[in-house]
Amino acid sequence: MRVLVTGGAGYIGSVVTAALLEGGHEVTVLDDLSTGHEDAVPEGATLVRASLHDSAPVLADVRPEAVLHFAAKSLVGQSQESPELYWENNVGGSLALLEAMRAADCRRIVFSSTAATYGEPEEVPILETAPTRPTNTYGASKLAVDAMLTSYAVAYDFAAVSLRYFNVGGAAYGRGERHATETHLIPIALQVAAGTREALTVYGQDYPTPDGTCIRDYVHVTDLAAAHLLALPAPAPGEHRIYNLGSGSGFSVQEMVDAVRTVTGHPLPVVVGPRRAGDPARLVASSELIHADLGWAPEHTALTEIVADAWEFAQQR
Numbered sequence: 145m146r147v148l149v150t151g152g153a154g155y156i157g158s159v160v161t162a163a164l165l166e167g168g169h170e171v172t173v174l175d176d177l178s179t180g181h182e183d184a185v186p187e188g189a190t191l192v193r194a195s196l197h198d199s200a201p202v203l204a205d206v207r208p209e210a211v212l213h214f215a216a217k218s219l220v221g222q223s224q225e226s227p228e229l230y231w232e233n234n235v236g237g238s239l240a241l242l243e244a245m246r247a248a249d250c251r252r253i254v255f256s257s258t259a260a261t262y263g264e265p266e267e268v269p270i271l272e273t274a275p276t277r278p279t280n281t282y283g284a285s286k287l288a289v290d291a292m293l294t295s296y297a298v299a300y301d302f303a304a305v306s307l308r309y310f311n312v313g314g315a316a317y318g319r320g321e322r323h324a325t326e327t328h329l330i331p332i333a334l335q336v337a338a339g340t341r342e343a344l345t346v347y348g349q350d351y352p353t354p355d356g357t358c359i360r361d362y363v364h365v366t367d368l369a370a371a372h373l374l375a376l377p378a379p380a381p382g383e384h385r386i387y388n389l390g391s392g393s394g395f396s397v398q399e400m401v402d403a404v405r406t407v408t409g410h411p412l413p414v415v416v417g418p419r420r421a422g423d424p425a426r427l428v429a430s431s432e433l434i435h436a437d438l439g440w441a442p443e444h445t446a447l448t449e450i451v452a453d454a455w456e457f458a459q460q461r
């Protein structure tokens with residue numbers, strides 16, 4: 145298939161681009177390089193440096209059969225401080241993209257949604273039917289795009305899939321996480337192991353969990369990429385599917401610290417700090433639906449494997 149990947153210079157977008165090329169797809173990447181890296185775009189893909197707001201001429205030129213839409217602002221803290229960035233880029237940018245798709249008669253899309261659309265869950269594992277009450281503007285902006293996709297499917301026969309990622313980690317195809325502003329647990333812990341940061345601050349040890357630290361559902365980026373390839377042809381015109389992507393098991397921050405110590409051999413000094421605002425105690429996905437519908441199941445679920453792959457990537461940089 146001829147596809148357009150927005151955000152293909154970012155962490156997840158570049159891994160999925162590599163997987164698409166390996167699967168024989170023809171890929172054009174649209175990225176404004178605001179947070180992505182030009183050298184992350186896999187060889188074999190064509191990079192067009194442009195904003196989502198200027199995507200119409202790109203779609204008109206490339207005439208893709210499908211779009212995989214990763215480009216977004218994704219920092220929860222920033223979304224609270226500067227919400228306009230999230231409404232402008234994530235919501236306004238996505239609307240411009242959908243309109244550009246409509247004009248180019250491209251009606252198939254896979255969208256990167258998030259666990260943050262659910263907010264503080266009433267029950268775990270979280271099902272796709274759970275209430276969506278985001279606790280930050282990042283989650284609200286992604287939920288708005290999910291709603292947009294539902295209405296474009298109904299009104300304009302779009303075939304759409306929203307994939308709600310939980311905590312993505314690991315590396316693949318020589319590509320991994322590297323953000324100018326790093327807020328995620330695994331890369332921060334690996335910076336400590338690499339000696340570029342002194343200690344890891346654990347945000348709260350007084351949660352109602354067995355060891356008092358937050359529990360998250362970590363999914364390997366390789367498994368995530370496989371889900372995108374399965375999702376791409378799945379929906380029929382007029383259909384918007386929503387699937388969670390997690391491993392179905394939860395690990396605590398303390399368990400992650402232990403895994404990083406095991407993999408790196410570094411003692412990893414830890415400081416216990418206060419809770420971070422808006423962090424739910426426990427976020428674990430039910431991924432039963434995508435398993436039942438598309439046969440997807442994560443294969444790289446051990447924390448040590450996720451950390452080892454991220455560590456190998458971090459050491460190459």
Ligand code: UFG
Pocket residue numbers: 218220258259260282310311312327328329330332344345346347348358359360397420423427
């Ligand atoms: N954590 C620490 N210290 C750190 C960084 C993180 O203790 O220095 C803890 C957090 O409090 C949390 C866990 O590690 O309990 C994981 O935190 P991350 O920041 O790595 O990931 P989040 O669970 O906050 O974020 C994920 C996705 C977001 C999404 C969010 C929804 O990465 O995109 O879930 O809540 F918005």
